[in-house]
Amino acid sequence: MEHIRAARFGASLMAALAVLISACTSAAGAGVPGAPIEAAPAGSTPSSTVTTLPEAALDPPDSGDPDESAPFYLPDITARPITIDDLAAMLPNDATGPATGDPGVIETRTNESLVTAAVMDRSDEVGDIARYGRLTGIAAAYPGDSGTAYVWIDLFETPAGAAGWVTDTAGDIVKHVGGSHQATIDLASAAEYPLDVGQEAIGLILGLDGGASTETIAMFHVGRIAVFASIVGPGAGDLRVPVQYLAEEVAAGVLDTLTGTAPAAPASGDPDSYEFSFERTVTIDGTTWISTAAGTVDGDALSCRVVLELPSLRAEGDLIRVGGSLWVRGSGDYLPRSTAGALDRQMLTMCPAWPVDIAASGLDGALTGTPAGHDIGGVPALGYRGGEADLERAIGIDPAATTIEVFNLWIAAGTPWLIEMDLTLTGETGMLAQLIGAGFPDGASATVTVSQRVSAIGEAGRVIPPG
Numbered sequence: 001m002e003h004i005r006a007a008r009f010g011a012s013l014m015a016a017l018a019v020l021i022s023a024c025t026s027a028a029g030a031g032v033p034g035a036p037i038e039a040a041p042a043g044s045t046p047s048s049t050v051t052t053l054p055e056a057a058l059d060p061p062d063s064g065d066p067d068e069s070a071p072f073y074l075p076d077i078t079a080r081p082i083t084i085d086d087l088a089a090m091l092p093n094d095a096t097g098p099a100t101g102d103p104g105v106i107e108t109r110t111n112e113s114l115v116t117a118a119v120m121d122r123s124d125e126v127g128d129i130a131r132y133g134r135l136t137g138i139a140a141a142y143p144g145d146s147g148t149a150y151v152w153i154d155l156f157e158t159p160a161g162a163a164g165w166v167t168d169t170a171g172d173i174v175k176h177v178g179g180s181h182q183a184t185i186d187l188a189s190a191a192e193y194p195l196d197v198g199q200e201a202i203g204l205i206l207g208l209d210g211g212a213s214t215e216t217i218a219m220f221h222v223g224r225i226a227v228f229a230s231i232v233g234p235g236a237g238d239l240r241v242p243v244q245y246l247a248e249e250v251a252a253g254v255l256d257t258l259t260g261t262a263p264a265a266p267a268s269g270d271p272d273s274y275e276f277s278f279e280r281t282v283t284i285d286g287t288t289w290i291s292t293a294a295g296t297v298d299g300d301a302l303s304c305r306v307v308l309e310l311p312s313l314r315a316e317g318d319l320i321r322v323g324g325s326l327w328v329r330g331s332g333d334y335l336p337r338s339t340a341g342a343l344d345r346q347m348l349t350m351c352p353a354w355p356v357d358i359a360a361s362g363l364d365g366a367l368t369g370t371p372a373g374h375d376i377g378g379v380p381a382l383g384y385r386g387g388e389a390d391l392e393r394a395i396g397i398d399p400a401a402t403t404i405e406v407f408n409l410w411i412a413a414g415t416p417w418l419i420e421m422d423l424t425l426t427g428e429t430g431m432l433a434q435l436i437g438a439g440f441p442d443g444a445s446a447t448v449t450v451s452q453r454v455s456a457i458g459e460a461g462r463v464i465p466p467g
Contacts, residue, residue, distance in 0.1 A: 077258045077396060078159070078223030080362045084108060087138040087153050090225075090253040092246070093339075109137035109152065124172070132165045133157030147233030151250055154226045162221035163200050169228065170202045170219055193240060197247045198222050207236070216240055218247035222254045259434060270360075271417060273298045273460040276352040276453065282436045283447045284429070291437075293350045301463040306347040312439040319347060322465045334466035346437075354452055358409075358416045362394035366409055376420055377455050380413040391425070395435060402427035406449075412457065419454040 088106060111129050114137075115122055128134070137154035156162040174190045195203035198220030206215040216239035217230040229247045231239045277294040289311065295304030301322040308315045318329040327334040328344055340348060355361045363386060371382035386407035388399035402425045410420035425432075426447045429440045436448055 077255070078225050080258065080394070080396075081359050081364075082155055082225075082258075083360060084136060084138060086257055087136075087155060087225075089257045090153055090250065091138065091140050091151055092142065092149075092249050092253065106138065106140045109139050109154065111136070128165065128168055132161040132168070134161065134165060147231050147239070149231045149246055150229070151246070152226075152228040153250070153254070154228075156224045156226065159199075159221065159223045162224045162226040165226045166200060166202060166219045166221050169226075170204060173204065173206070173217075195220070195244070195247070197244065198227060198251045201247075203240070203243075205240070208232070214239065216243045218243050220247065220251070222251060225254055227251070227254070270297070270356045271457045273456075273458055274356065274454050275456040275460045276356075278350055278353050278452045279450075280353075280436070281449045282440065284441060284444045293347070293353070295351060296460045296463055297351070298460060298463040302351050303463045304347070304351050306350065308343075308347065308437075310437050310439045311441070315343060317347070319344065319351075320463065320466055321348070321351075322463060325465065327466050329466075352452060352454070353450070354418065354421060356417050356419075356454055358411060358418045361418055363390055363409060363418065363421075364416075365393055366390040366407075367411065371411075374410065376410055379419060379455075379457070381410040381419060382413055384409045384411070386423075391423075397427075397431065397435075401431040417454065417457065418452075419457070421450070421452045423450045424448070 091106065111134060114129065114134075115125050133156050135155045135157060137152060139150070139152045142149040142151075154162070154165065156165060189207035191205045193203040193205055195201040195218055197218060199222060201218065201220035204217040204219070206217065208215055213232055213234055214236050215230050215232045217228065219226070219228050221227065227247070227250050229243065229250050231243050231246065233239055273296070275294075275296050278292065280291045282289045289309045291307060291309050293304055293306045295302055301320075303318070303320045305318050306316060316330075318334070320327045320334065326337040326340055326344065328337055329335065337344060354363075358364045358367065366384050366386040369384070371384050374381050374383055386404075386409055388404065391397055391402070391404065391407065392399050404423075404425045406422050406424040408420075408422045409418060411417065412419050424447070426445065429436065429444045429446050430442060432446055432448055433440075435450070436446060440446065
């Protein structure tokens with residue numbers, strides 16, 4: 001089991017890191033959701049029509065001529081808006097975590113709850129929260145046969161704050177000012193060990209309760225997210241290998257969630273129910289690949305129909321997710337899935353591809369100037385035109401790496417809901433990998449058109465399990 005887990009975690013992490021390395025070497029950034037997704041009611045077909053804003057609408061900001069001498073850079077994927085639902089999506093689940101079939105106990109770690117629990121030195125905790133700019137966090141415990149695993153994921157205002165929190169937490173543990181997995185602890189010994197995961201990692205091995213148990217800890221950060229992962233087991237057992245696996249799984253969960261390769265929970269600002277459609281076309285040297293999806297979101301349930309088209313793959317199917325359970329149908333009947341496979345996960349990232357809440361989408365910076373007014377499907381809407389800075393903030397692409405032809409956003413009047421988005425841009429395939437998917441010819445010039453529509457807000461049909 002450990003070898004299987006190691007291979008899976010390593011593959012997941014390397015795939016996510018490959019995205020970042022590609023971003024660095026090609027001056028493109030790790031991206032946002034940009035692959036196909038779910039299905040909707042029968043007869044619902046995504047529209048390929050691009051809505052163009054009137055010339056009177058806000059012109060995109062003038063970024064000036066690009067500085068060709070500027071060095072390539074690796075964008076901080078944690079700079080995008082991150083919700084508590086996103087943090088929860090980063091946690092290990094019952095299928096891949098260290099627990100034996102137990103999905104874990106998950107709790108929100110607010111700043112207030114941290115201060116209340118800091119019985120050793122509350123004033124120090126208050127000072128640390130302010131000093132490092134901690135915003136919120138989430139915690140999970142995973143009981144298992146050989147011990148209990150603990151995972152904390154904390155969000156900060158800046159990467160420097162997250163790094164400082166990791167170092168300070170390690171110091172507090174060793175100095176007995178703070179606890180490890182619990183507020184008060186009988187710490188008999190503490191030793192550091194080398195650890196390679198995330199950024200600025202620290203590994204600690206603690207002897208607890210006079211040597212009756214051992215806690216092995218991995219602490220690190222990814223941008224402005226700090227991670228604490230540990231396993232507590234009986235006696236003086238060496239837990240460094242399983243803790244390394246656990247830490248790598250959490251790191252992969254962070255990267256997967258923020259680069260759009262894992263299904264994150266819907267943004268808290270999304271409407272309770274709605275229908276959506278999505279279409280993405282990629283054209284290279286006259287050849288076009290079209291991926292579409294349409295579906296219904298009903299609270300935390302969804303149904304979707306997906307057609308995914310890549311140079312090396314064409315797949316289509318229906319997915320239904322209700323109460324955390326997933327059913328998938330290809331050419332036959334719906335079949336239950338105990339866990340989502342790689343193809344299922346790629347499809348689910350499009351449910352929908354972009355969050356409906358404008359802040360969660362990372363495009364709220366485009367809502368400036370005087371909007372254009374329009375009626376979209378009977379809904380009064382306000383139109384804005386995005387620019388290079390908005391694209392960089394939302395999906396991490398270097399503004400000098402692409403040429404934007406269309407970038408229109410329509411917001412339902414009086415709401416934060418993005419009901420229509422049209423984006424057409426041209427760039428080198430390596431720079432657009434997270435937007436167009438894998439398998440396209442390296443170094444080719446691609447034109448990409450992405451369209452998403454949202455309708456029937458608050459009036460979408462019920463989503464129920466098959467059968």
